[in-house]
Amino acid sequence: MPDPGLPADAVARLRLIRSENIGPITFFQLIARFGSAQAAIDAIPDLAARGGGRAPRLVPKSQIEREMEEVERLGARYLFLGQPPYPPLLAELEAAPPALIVKGHVALLDRPAVAIVGARNASAAACRYARQLAQTLGAAGPVIVSGLARGIDTAAHDGAIDSGTIGVIAGGIDIFYPPENEARQRAIAERGLLVAEQAPGVEPRARHFPYRNRIIAGLALGTVVVEAAPRSGSLITARYAAEFGREVMAVPGSPLDPRAQGCNQLIREGATLIQSAEDVLEAIEPGQIRPFRQPERGFAPPEVSADAEQRQRELVIGLLSVTAVPVDELIRQSDLPSPIVQTVLLELELAGRLERHAGGKVSLAA
Amino acid sequence: MPDPGLPADAVARLRLIRSENIGPITFFQLIARFGSAQAAIDAIPDLAARGGGRAPRLVPKSQIEREMEEVERLGARYLFLGQPPYPPLLAELEAAPPALIVKGHVALLDRPAVAIVGARNASAAACRYARQLAQTLGAAGPVIVSGLARGIDTAAHDGAIDSGTIGVIAGGIDIFYPPENEARQRAIAERGLLVAEQAPGVEPRARHFPYRNRIIAGLALGTVVVEAAPRSGSLITARYAAEFGREVMAVPGSPLDPRAQGCNQLIREGATLIQSAEDVLEAIEPGQIRPFRQPERGFAPPEVSADAEQRQRELVIGLLSVTAVPVDELIRQSDLPSPIVQTVLLELELAGRLERHAGGKVSLAA
Numbered sequence: 093m094p095d096p097g098l099p100a101d102a103v104a105r106l107r108l109i110r111s112e113n114i115g116p117i118t119f120f121q122l123i124a125r126f127g128s129a130q131a132a133i134d135a136i137p138d139l140a141a142r143g144g145g146r147a148p149r150l151v152p153k154s155q156i157e158r159e160m161e162e163v164e165r166l167g168a169r170y171l172f173l174g175q176p177p178y179p180p181l182l183a184e185l186e187a188a189p190p191a192l193i194v195k196g197h198v199a200l201l202d203r204p205a206v207a208i209v210g211a212r213n214a215s216a217a218a219c220r221y222a223r224q225l226a227q228t229l230g231a232a233g234p235v236i237v238s239g240l241a242r243g244i245d246t247a248a249h250d251g252a253i254d255s256g257t258i259g260v261i262a263g264g265i266d267i268f269y270p271p272e273n274e275a276r277q278r279a280i281a282e283r284g285l286l287v288a289e290q291a292p293g294v295e296p297r298a299r300h301f302p303y304r305n306r307i308i309a310g311l312a313l314g315t316v317v318v319e320a321a322p323r324s325g326s327l328i329t330a331r332y333a334a335e336f337g338r339e340v341m342a343v344p345g346s347p348l349d350p351r352a353q354g355c356n357q358l359i360r361e362g363a364t365l366i367q368s369a370e371d372v373l374e375a376i377e378p379g380q381i382r383p384f385r386q387p388e389r390g391f392a393p394p395e396v397s398a399d400a401e402q403r404q405r406e407l408v409i410g411l412l413s414v415t416a417v418p419v420d421e422l423i424r425q426s427d428l429p430s431p432i433v434q435t436v437l438l439e440l441e442l443a444g445r446l447e448r449h450a451g452g453k454v455s456l457a458a
Numbered sequence: 459m460p461d462p463g464l465p466a467d468a469v470a471r472l473r474l475i476r477s478e479n480i481g482p483i484t485f486f487q488l489i490a491r492f493g494s495a496q497a498a499i500d501a502i503p504d505l506a507a508r509g510g511g512r513a514p515r516l517v518p519k520s521q522i523e524r525e526m527e528e529v530e531r532l533g534a535r536y537l538f539l540g541q542p543p544y545p546p547l548l549a550e551l552e553a554a555p556p557a558l559i560v561k562g563h564v565a566l567l568d569r570p571a572v573a574i575v576g577a578r579n580a581s582a583a584a585c586r587y588a589r590q591l592a593q594t595l596g597a598a599g600p601v602i603v604s605g606l607a608r609g610i611d612t613a614a615h616d617g618a619i620d621s622g623t624i625g626v627i628a629g630g631i632d633i634f635y636p637p638e639n640e641a642r643q644r645a646i647a648e649r650g651l652l653v654a655e656q657a658p659g660v661e662p663r664a665r666h667f668p669y670r671n672r673i674i675a676g677l678a679l680g681t682v683v684v685e686a687a688p689r690s691g692s693l694i695t696a697r698y699a700a701e702f703g704r705e706v707m708a709v710p711g712s713p714l715d716p717r718a719q720g721c722n723q724l725i726r727e728g729a730t731l732i733q734s735a736e737d738v739l740e741a742i743e744p745g746q747i748r749p750f751r752q753p754e755r756g757f758a759p760p761e762v763s764a765d766a767e768q769r770q771r772e773l774v775i776g777l778l779s780v781t782a783v784p785v786d787e788l789i790r791q792s793d794l795p796s797p798i799v800q801t802v803l804l805e806l807e808l809a810g811r812l813e814r815h816a817g818g819k820v821s822l823a824a
Contacts, residue, residue, distance in 0.1 A: 217714055221712075343713060344713070344722055344725065345712050346584075346718075353733070357733075367713040
């Protein structure tokens, strides 16, 4: 029996999302340009041809139907962007996941959330601190979000297992990672909520971890980092939180402790220094949070439906190189209307000739 | 042979400074009101009578002459406010010491200075950190100022003994405190500079330590706190630094370490988090420092010489209570000219009927 909460075009949407080279931003642009997922699917071959390449091989309908059966069999369900109970704070992200697969207590998404993340090789003292912080904080109200990694993440989930915790995993919802956390992952699916962006059966790969980190930061009003070395994954989560306009918080440590350097650096850059759960609650009071997008993104019909002329296409391509440039810069330099430039970029991307980068930048595929 | 650098009225100034109930602010107001220390001395009995009390017993001239001989015998010298080489940054303070007694290399006062202070019962790791910080920082230019206390202060002086250090002591320049630091205090007088506000022979008392702390903060472009418990003396020095518009810096520590709580709290309140000497140098670059007073305070003749009428005196007294109020508030509420209000307060103070408090507040003596 299909989930009654599924949108009518769920299959078409998932066909786009699960296809290579179609990330969330491309997905939103396709929907905005063509009005529906099915219309986008129909238009892709033509678009890619105009971009001078072959269309990406779209995932067949049958594969999506198998995925949906598997999700149901696993006792999980989909959440689609634009449709409750998709978490509104996550919906604010420019690259919000168009669909999530969740298992457990979906009502946890209605409560304010705080992310607690940190080093996998954290000290015992820091793990104890994170567990107690999660416990005290959770008892005061917020759901605790983390990434189910070893060390701090594990401690945060454990501290909040009674009050409410959300575990965001990098692979499919049925893949236990790290393997030693299998019992913990099962417990979170039963007593908390497990969230995955990838399809069931997908083994987590290196590129999936930053995707997961953006979901952790995106679900939460603020992210607390407990022990993090410079250039660690936890700092990526903190950077996402800052980018999303959320509160960035860090627990300090002695400059003599290398595991404290990432947190100390975050504080130097403006993160709020956290000593206690009270400090976190003070930092995330609702008044302090500044939403920077609409809380729910709908699927409004595209404002402008623009077909690019060949000379416009050539003008944009001429401005591109393997060095990433902001799309805004391309619009300025080409002196073309924004929808035209976006259309050309979409065509190139679907033709496999364009790469998108962080910060709204694009380059020719190397 | 008297020091040729002494001002002509050095004896009269010291008679005022060394008298009870005449702190720096009262001293400056007397000079501003009467134009010279001697004129102030002559006016005090009459002023105190108008304030409704007996005049404070002024220190006799002979005692000051003995003090000056003792300073010379000790190989020390006076620095008077308003006259080089009195340190210009210290001269900015509203309650700058009208006179200092120094021993050692006075030229150190020409160099930019950074204060390093902290807990007496600091951990061994923190002491080592403070010593290395002082050494690295000193090698890069700044003179290191501290208070010769056990723990962090001692470590800071030791680290900077080769590059240049200034020790500010709470008692007389000939009093070794703490006693186990006698050799260190002698070494600083020989290789660095020792600074005292009190007369020779004065044993340090509890009230002298905040006075010393204001000099430490006042001499420096910024103050670094290394390990400090909440409500410790080091935090008083940091608060003075903030009040004087100087850079407040603190070395963080784990929330699990009680000795880190003071520093972490300072950082939460806006102090710059310090991990290394580079962080300190970046924080104190001259462009960052905002002087908020003239670099040198002269002894200009008073702008207004105001005698208060009895009804004005009664009006001000009527507004006072044992609860401290800002002087500005008294001026507003009395609707009297500022010099009149200041005159009445001075009379009351000299009569022993008024107390001055931090932040420009006054109250009736309890």
